[in-house]
Amino acid sequence: MAVIFAPDPGVLGLYSLGATSGSIAATLAANSPVFSFRWGDTTRLCIPDFISVAVTVNAAITTSVSMPIELVIARAFTASDTAGTAITLSTNNAKYRTSFQTSLVTSARISSTATLTAGTRTLDAQAFAVVPCVTGTTVGVALPFSSLNVLYTRSQLFPIVLTQDEGFIIRNQSAGPADGSFQVHVQMRWFEIAKELVVI
Numbered sequence: 001m002a003v004i005f006a007p008d009p010g011v012l013g014l015y016s017l018g019a020t021s022g023s024i025a026a027t028l029a030a031n032s033p034v035f036s037f038r039w040g041d042t043t044r045l046c047i048p049d050f051i052s053v054a055v056t057v058n059a060a061i062t063t064s065v066s067m068p069i070e071l072v073i074a075r076a077f078t079a080s081d082t083a084g085t086a087i088t089l090s091t092n093n094a095k096y097r098t099s100f101q102t103s104l105v106t107s108a109r110i111s112s113t114a115t116l117t118a119g120t121r122t123l124d125a126q127a128f129a130v131v132p133c134v135t136g137t138t139v140g141v142a143l144p145f146s147s148l149n150v151l152y153t154r155s156q157l158f159p160i161v162l163t164q165d166e167g168f169i170i171r172n173q174s175a176g177p178a179d180g181s182f183q184v185h186v187q188m189r190w191f192e193i194a195k196e197l198v199v200i
Contacts, residue, residue, distance in 0.1 A: 010195040012044065013100030018187045019087050022112035023058055026135070026180040031171055032115035034184045036081040038074070038167035040106035046162040047191040048149055053170055054185040055133050055143040061180030064135050068173040069184075070127035071148040077165045079120035080107035104192055106167075111184065121167070128160075128168070135177055145187065 021034060028034075035053075039046040053069050087108040094103055109116060133143040148170070149160060160168075170186060 010193050012192040012194055013103070014049075014096040014189070014191055015089070015094040015100075015103050015105075016096065016187075016189040017087055017089070017094050017108065019108075019110045019185070021110045021184040022085070023181045023183060024111055024113055026059075026061055026176040026182055027178060028115060028172055028176040030173065030175045033081060033118065033169040033171045034111040034116065035170040035186045036084075036107065036109050036116055036167065037105070037169075037188070038077050038080050038107040038119075038165075039104075039162040040077075040165055041104045042164050043194075044104055045193050045195075046105070047159045047193060048162070048168075048188060049159070049191060050147070050187070050189040051149040052145045052147050052187045053131065053143070054141070054145040055135075055182055056185070057135060057139050057142050057180060057182045059181040060139060061135050061137045061177045063177055064137050065177045066174065067133050067135055067176055068130050069133050069143065069170060070130040070173045071168055071170050073124045073128050073160070074121040074167045074169060075124070075165075077119070077121040077167045081109060081116045081119045081121075081169070083114070083117040084109045084111045110186060116169075123169070127173070130173065135180075135182065142182065145185070
């Protein structure tokens with residue numbers, strides 16, 4: 001039996017991306033952005049539905065450290081972050097359905113071997129979400145995929161809504177260990193909409 005999804009007329013599309021950084025030197029300073037997402041459209045809105053992050057160690061670390069991973073909302077985000085690797089969202093990339101329009105996301109990128117270079121943006125003083133991560137010393141999974149945002153639960157009835165020149169970054173809250181290297185993995189899903197939606 002087929003299930004047909006009939007979206008609200010205001011929904012332009014549903015999109016998803018999965019991205020893995022390069023091998024990042026573990027000596028990364030505290031508060032170094034490793035993933036960046038910017039919405040610059042002047043009239044439409046972006047609703048991140050699901051954001052999840054994982055960390056894997058790919059070169060042994062001598063001394064384990066606590067390195068929480070946090071998501072911070074960016075306002076007045078008028079120039080995108082640079083460096084790292086841009087995530088391809090053109091043509092049919094990221095679409096849940098081919099007939100959806102091409103994503104309107106202005107910029108999404110992930111680190112290659114070092115921190116991203118900040119564009120023009122103002123970060124909130126308080127992180128929006130954080131997950132604990134202890135690096136360990138051996139090659140393997142330091143942090144399995146952990147949610148930084150879920151759109152609709154009994155405790156969260158209102159989603160993140162990104163308007164023009166808003167977005168978010170993911171960064172390490174404290175400095176990395178003295179040696180070794182790791183990779184960051186990000187999985188996210190989002191709606192792009194033409195107008196505000198009311199869910200009852």
